[in-house]
Amino acid sequence: MINHVYQLVSPKLFSVEFKELNTAEKVLVRPTYLAVCHADQRYFQGKRDISVLRKKLPMALIHEACGRVVSDPTGTYKRGQKVVMIPNVPGNDDSMIFENYSEGAGFLSSGMDGFTREFVDLAPDRVVAYDGIDERVAAVTEFISVAVHSSTRFDIVAHSRRDIIAVWGDGSLAYVLASVLVKRFPGSKIVVVGMDPSKLSLFSFVHAAYHKDSLPEGFRCDHAFECCGGEGSFYAIDDIIRYIRPQGSVMLMGVSENRVAVNTRDVLEKGLTLVGSSRSGRDDFVRAVELMKDKRLQSRLRLIITEDAPVRSIPDISRVMINDMTNPFKTVFRWEL
Amino acid sequence: MIFGIVLAGGVGSRMNTTANMPKQFLPLGDKPIVMQTLDKFVTCDRFDAVYIGTHPDWVDHMAELVETHIVSDIPITVVAGGSDRNATLFNVIAKIEEDHGEDENHIIVTHDAVRPFVTLRMINENIDAAQKYGAVDTVVPATDTIVRSLDGEFIESIPDRSKLYQGQTPQSFNMNLLKKLFAELTEEEKAVLTDACKICALRGAKVRLVEGSAQNIKITTVGDYKIAQAMLGGIIVD
Numbered sequence: 001m002i003n004h005v006y007q008l009v010s011p012k013l014f015s016v017e018f019k020e021l022n023t024a025e026k027v028l029v030r031p032t033y034l035a036v037c038h039a040d041q042r043y044f045q046g047k048r049d050i051s052v053l054r055k056k057l058p059m060a061l062i063h064e065a066c067g068r069v070v071s072d073p074t075g076t077y078k079r080g081q082k083v084v085m086i087p088n089v090p091g092n093d094d095s096m097i098f099e100n101y102s103e104g105a106g107f108l109s110s111g112m113d114g115f116t117r118e119f120v121d122l123a124p125d126r127v128v129a130y131d132g133i134d135e136r137v138a139a140v141t142e143f144i145s146v147a148v149h150s151s152t153r154f155d156i157v158a159h160s161r162r163d164i165i166a167v168w169g170d171g172s173l174a175y176v177l178a179s180v181l182v183k184r185f186p187g188s189k190i191v192v193v194g195m196d197p198s199k200l201s202l203f204s205f206v207h208a209a210y211h212k213d214s215l216p217e218g219f220r221c222d223h224a225f226e227c228c229g230g231e232g233s234f235y236a237i238d239d240i241i242r243y244i245r246p247q248g249s250v251m252l253m254g255v256s257e258n259r260v261a262v263n264t265r266d267v268l269e270k271g272l273t274l275v276g277s278s279r280s281g282r283d284d285f286v287r288a289v290e291l292m293k294d295k296r297l298q299s300r301l302r303l304i305i306t307e308d309a310p311v312r313s314i315p316d317i318s319r320v321m322i323n324d325m326t327n328p329f330k331t332v333f334r335w336e337l
Numbered sequence: 338m339i340f341g342i343v344l345a346g347g348v349g350s351r352m353n354t355t356a357n358m359p360k361q362f363l364p365l366g367d368k369p370i371v372m373q374t375l376d377k378f379v380t381c382d383r384f385d386a387v388y389i390g391t392h393p394d395w396v397d398h399m400a401e402l403v404e405t406h407i408v409s410d411i412p413i414t415v416v417a418g419g420s421d422r423n424a425t426l427f428n429v430i431a432k433i434e435e436d437h438g439e440d441e442n443h444i445i446v447t448h449d450a451v452r453p454f455v456t457l458r459m460i461n462e463n464i465d466a467a468q469k470y471g472a473v474d475t476v477v478p479a480t481d482t483i484v485r486s487l488d489g490e491f492i493e494s495i496p497d498r499s500k501l502y503q504g505q506t507p508q509s510f511n512m513n514l515l516k517k518l519f520a521e522l523t524e525e526e527k528a529v530l531t532d533a534c535k536i537c538a539l540r541g542a543k544v545r546l547v548e549g550s551a552q553n554i555k556i557t558t559v560g561d562y563k564i565a566q567a568m569l570g571g572i573i574v575d
Contacts, residue, residue, distance in 0.1 A: 002365075002453055017570075018570070019569075070380045312548075
């Protein structure tokens with residue numbers, strides 16, 4: 001079949017490429033709802049290094065999507081079944097290493113075409129079925145799975161005194177991560193530290209949400225998650241090192257284009273563990289889908305999801321990306337192209 | 338019920354093909370053009386069945402191609418065509434009624450076999466509009482200036498381009514409406530029909546426009562065929 005693949009060819013310019021699909025061993029999925037990530041915006045706005053853009057474009061963006069199965073010759077899924085798609089392409093099989101870190105691993109929308117395609121062909125283990133979840137919420141499953149993955153790694157690494165777990169950041173990632181932590185660690189107090197009062201007001205489900213400049217006297221946390229990225233990474237990591245108790249674990253999740261200076265003197269003095277956590281794998285998707293069956297979590301996630309008008313043409317893709325620039329949280333849109 | 342109809346009745350008189358093979362059977366990518374088109378049609382799970390109208394000499398060949406190239410749980414039936422495009426279309430309509438009976442809600446989505454770059458979006462919008470309006474044409478705004486000449490030598494007029502569109506397919510209809518309008522046409526009117534939408538236009542029935550795309554090309558000449566191969570990034574076969 002001739003597939004239409006809608007690629008970013010240079011910053012802010014999309015075009016269509018035709019690729020023949022051979023779906024003999026693949027599940028064919030029609031994307032229904034897609035969600036925009038900061039990583040997509042960095043490509044769209046040309047904020048990646050020029051050498052990176054030259055190497056990776058043209059490329060279809062978007063790695064957060066749900067869809068419906070069109071066909072599956074392997075018999076794993078039924079026609080019409082609702083699924084979420086996993087953008088991680090496993091590399092070398094290594095039982096010691098999570099699939100998203102294995103050497104040779106790839107990622108759709110980072111060097112390989114993402115989900116802005118008429119149809120997506122995936123191996124059966126790159127698809128997870130779901131039911132009972134609003135499609136607009138299911139579209140952000142990949143985002144949830146990243147939080148699930150980080151919380152899983154945290155559970156493996158961090159010592160067991162977890163009275164206070166702090167999340168630095170007040171954006172979508174911090175919101176989703178805090179939602180996952182509240183569910184997974186009900187015995188811990190989840191505290192959020194941010195800088196935008198209106199965003200912080202949304203975190204009604206955590207123990208406390210503080211402005212970074214108004215932390216209570218004597219504030220301390222046992223462990224912390226950094227969810228800022230960009231220019232904010234330095235300040236967040238610096239604050240975390242200041243407020244975390246000895247031998248705490250620091251989960252680093254924010255992406256920064258530039259090198260970030262770290263106060264290693266205090267990292268050493270406190271004996272901290274710094275853990276990089278990025279992307280996710282199949283197990284995280286399966287767990288995310290399980291968590292999202294909770295209607296309360298779904299309604300919480302809906303608060304940070306804005307639905308843009310459906311995409312039916314190439315200019316519509318640009319329109320969604322431009323609208324998303326002024327949306328502080330997550331943009332989803334129906335894919336009809 | 339909703340039916341897809343792929344019209345593949347042509348004999349490829351504008352192409353210099355081997356053994357007079359109709360153009361829809363030429364390879365594009367890893368399968369014949371008509372199979373690429375059909376493959377896209379069967380991704381639409383709103384179809385209850387898909388029919389292919391083909392020249393009587395090529396019915397068996399078409400059926401074998403379907404068996405070889407298409408995996409789908411949507412029933413696919415090959416029907417022998419008639420003397421022209423509309424005769425083929427009405428042969429298929431007769432077969433649909435034989436298989437599924439008459440129903441005032443039957444919708445047909447008709448499409449040229451040699452337009453393999455059709456998208457699921459166009460198919461879905463055709464179905465939606467046909468259910469709402471009864472007749473649908475897929476079009477793109479005209480980009481070239483169209484001139485009208487009565488004698489083929491001098492311009493008689495130049496219509497306002499902003500009101501001109503180029504017709505593509507799919508074209509979709511409420512099946513009963515199309516039958517009724519066709520039955521009302523005189524033999525002279527039937528003789529000048531170039532496509533099914535003209536049946537509606539001649540009788541003043543409203544035809545809703547659905548946006549096509551510049552890439553939804555019709556492969557009618559050797560040049561078109563080369564363009565189609567280049568679009569797919571494959572090796573161009575002379």
